[in-house]
Amino acid sequence: MSLLYPYEYDTHTHQLVTRSLDSRLTPTATQRTTLIVAGCYILIIGILWHVPYLNFIIYPFKLLTVGFHEMSHAFMGVLTCAHIHSIELDPDEGGATSMSGGIPWLTLPAGYLGSGLIGAALIACGFDTSASKVASLVLAAFFIFTLWWARRNLLTWVLLLGMSGLIVLFWFLKGGEALRYLVLFIGVMSCMYVLWDVIDDTIARKVNSSDASAFARICGCFPSQVWGVIWLFIAFVFFILGLLVGIVAFKESAAQQKEDAKHFLPAPGTNGTLGIPLLSTSLTLLVSVLSSALLTLL
Template identity: 30%
Template sequence: MPESKSRWSKKTQFWLFLLAAIIVHQIPFVSIPFKWLESFFHEISHGLAALITGGKIVSIQLFPNGAGLCTTRGGFGFLISFMGYAGASIWGAIIFSIASVNKRLALIFSSAIIILLITCMLFWVRDLLTAVIVVVLLALLILPYKFKKLHYLQPLLQLTGMMVLLNSLYSPLHLFDGRAIGDGAALANMTFIPEIIWVALWMAIAVFAIFLLSKKSR
């Protein structure tokens, strides 16, 4: 009986967090930090793909509207371009999954994200605006540590993971701006596969990640 109750609780929590993420996404000022965080994971995914394939990160920029830019040198161009949107979906799913296990793992992973942001600040941030955005993200991640026994850390990290995943579902649609620039255009030029196919694939990855999380919650 306790096991059945626990499973029902996890299933209910999943749908509540998804609903909360959809609602928060519609609130202009409240949703901004989450868009910045999704942009950070998008850009750092480009950078990590460059590092893994023998390239290097030159700089990472984040903008107030939720856009970003990771400048890299060397590495496997196809994987670097592909991993931005795909990586953000993966990050979101991993954050939600790990935070859902228990408070201790949520604490460890939250600390790892803080270290990643600090590393980014020290090595790859070259402009004041990006530095301010990163500091805001650090403050938001550190804030739950101020509460007694970290009661709010786990649910806030779960909501953060779901928000990153949801933003990674919506953000590829911004590529349809008529300017033919960005990751989709870069992949279209490399492969001769239309940009719309890449956008559909990135959105499908996000939907599949949400599906896997819902299945795991059952």
């Protein structure tokens, strides 16, 4: 990957030379296509998010981004010694994480900031097929944690099992290239969720039960609208950094990515051999864990 090799081959001297900052920040043809697709995603998501009836098209992805938000609350709660009771997902109301203990001034902003950070990381991975494969395995781990915390919520089970199947399907399409655009879409969606949810809860209208309102009551200093703008600015910075990391780190062409993907966790049936045992083991482990958890609940 270009992330590991920040050099380029000089055809005149036949030597490896360090890439200049300008060349590393200048998008390649493949990266320009990725940026155009990301821009189209923003436009499409913006339309589908707010138009009645059409918003049902992205309903599962809205639930997934709500899951990122609530999972971020839960993980920060675990890091601050809180006990997580449950997670509920609702694309309209934003979901809810029930916990006791922890440090509220850390767990409350973790939802929006975590969504922005996760979205930025997925956007960066969306520039490279192999990185998208790694991201999908991380998402699988996220699904397992979320299912544990939301094990009594049937809607969450249906969503995440369906999303797992979609990821596996896209893994097989065009050697994993389709997976790259799916990961990019989820990343853009997560970042856009922060934008619209903050605007809806703190700027357009004040929701007393929102994270920003609760944070303002605990920390004071600023009203909830100001805290919402601060979190929105940080999330926007994450979004820009995600794009920049993707541009700097992954300079391979589409053909190079396709060739690399054959040997990095390849889909069964391709020419690549390295990673097939790991892929099959990972998918088998994911299925067995989800099946065992489901049997336990039943």
